[in-house]
Amino acid sequence: MRILLTNDDGIDAPGINILAEKLQEKHEIIVVAPAEEQSAASHSITLFQPIRILDKGENRFAVTGTPTDCISIAFQTILKKPVDLVISGINGGQNMSEDVLYSGTVAAALEAMFLGNKAIAISLASYTDQKFETAAFYMDKMLDNGIMELIGKKEILNINIPNVEISEVKGIKITELGHRHYTDFVKEKTDKQGNTFYYIGGDEPFWCLEDNKDSKAIAENFISITPIYPDFTKKDSIPKIRKWIDEMSHEEH
Numbered sequence: 001m002r003i004l005l006t007n008d009d010g011i012d013a014p015g016i017n018i019l020a021e022k023l024q025e026k027h028e029i030i031v032v033a034p035a036e037e038q039s040a041a042s043h044s045i046t047l048f049q050p051i052r053i054l055d056k057g058e059n060r061f062a063v064t065g066t067p068t069d070c071i072s073i074a075f076q077t078i079l080k081k082p083v084d085l086v087i088s089g090i091n092g093g094q095n096m097s098e099d100v101l102y103s104g105t106v107a108a109a110l111e112a113m114f115l116g117n118k119a120i121a122i123s124l125a126s127y128t129d130q131k132f133e134t135a136a137f138y139m140d141k142m143l144d145n146g147i148m149e150l151i152g153k154k155e156i157l158n159i160n161i162p163n164v165e166i167s168e169v170k171g172i173k174i175t176e177l178g179h180r181h182y183t184d185f186v187k188e189k190t191d192k193q194g195n196t197f198y199y200i201g202g203d204e205p206f207w208c209l210e211d212n213k214d215s216k217a218i219a220e221n222f223i224s225i226t227p228i229y230p231d232f233t234k235k236d237s238i239p240k241i242r243k244w245i246d247e248m249s250h251e252e253h
Contacts, residue, residue, distance in 0.1 A: 001084040001143070002028045004112070006070045007091060008038045008104025011062040015090030015124065015132050022136040023087075023143070028059075030083065032074040034104075035062035039093075041104035043068050043111065053078065067108035075115055085148050086112035089122035090135045094160050096125070096214040097178040100228060109156040110230060118151040125218045126163030135161040138169065138223060152227075160214055160224040172223040178213030 003023060007016045011033040020029050035054055046065040053073060054062040061078055063070045067088065088108040095103040109119040124135045138161060151157055162169060187199040209216045217224040 001026075001148070002082070003030070004074060004079070004083045004086045004117075005029060005031045006033050006067060006074070006086065006088050006108045006112075008034065008041055008067045008088075008108065009092055010034050010037045011056060011060070013037075013092060014130070015092050015135070018132040019087070019090050019122075019136045019139060022133075022140050026140070027143075030059045030061075030074075030079065031056075032061045032063060032070050032078055034067060034070060035064045038066050038104050040102045041066045041068075041107070042102050043107040045069055045072070067104035068111045071108050071111040071115065075112075075117075083117065085143075086117050086119040087122060087139070088112075088119065089124075089159075090132050090139070090161075091121070091123035092130055092132075093123060093127045094125035094218065095121060095123040095158065096160055096218065096224065097180040097208065099180065100158060100177065106156070106158060106228075109158075113154070113156050113229075118148055119156045120147075120151070120159060121156060122159045122161065124163055125160050129163070131163050131165065134164065134166050134169065137166050142172075155227045155229045158214075158226045158228050160218055162218050162221045162223070164221055168221055169223060170221045172225060173212075173217040175214040175217050175224045175226050176212050177226055177228065178210065178215040179208035180215065 109121040112119040
């Protein structure tokens with residue numbers, strides 16, 4: 001297959017390079033990734049400054065923008081022929097539950113999907129002692145077993161891999177997005193001049209461990225696969241709002 005790899009950790013991040021090394025044994029790999037760290041960039045695009053493409057070697061390009069910029073630039077400028085699949089990752093750290101809304105990794109996969117491509121986001125569920133080889137091994141294995149054929153229109157597969165040795169992965173579970181809660185999300189600091197400043201970023205979150213949720217699968221050393229699509233319309237609420245509109249219109253007449 002011809003596969004485009006991207007991420008939000010940057011082109012020099014270990015996750016994307018370990019995955020590229022593993023997959024290029026069987027596939028044609030093109031890497032288009034941010035020139036610098038872009039974690040939590042979500043689906044942002046660069047509007048008010050120029051974007052540059054930096055040639056990093058054969059089929060390797062760094063883009064001075066966001067993960068979403070990388071996808072736009074790749075498909076409109078870099079790629080000379082179509083790809084079969086876009087893989088965003090391997091992200092260093094989980095992308096589960098509400099974090100998919102902040103994730104540049106997930107956003108890049110969604111942007112590829114919006115452009116008509118099959119796409120996967122893959123993340124390793126740890127920020128320390130990261131076993132990217134485990135995630136690369138299972139991504140390769142899932143491709144061998146036809147996971148790409150499961151991806152329908154208007155969806156991506158969001159995959160999280162437990163940070164354990166290959167032999168310790170217990171299997172694969174199809175999951176729903178769970179819930180997480182951060183504490184101390186805003187950190188207050190003081191500089192040498194006594195001025196107060198802040199960092200955004202909490203301690204380790206508390207994860208919902210309900211059945212069928214992504215976070216529970218990871219806690220039990222299973223691979224989590226969640227099909228997602230950003231449809232934010234809460235359809236269950238439409239009837240009550242429609243009724244309110246009808247009642248308001250009736251009162252006016």
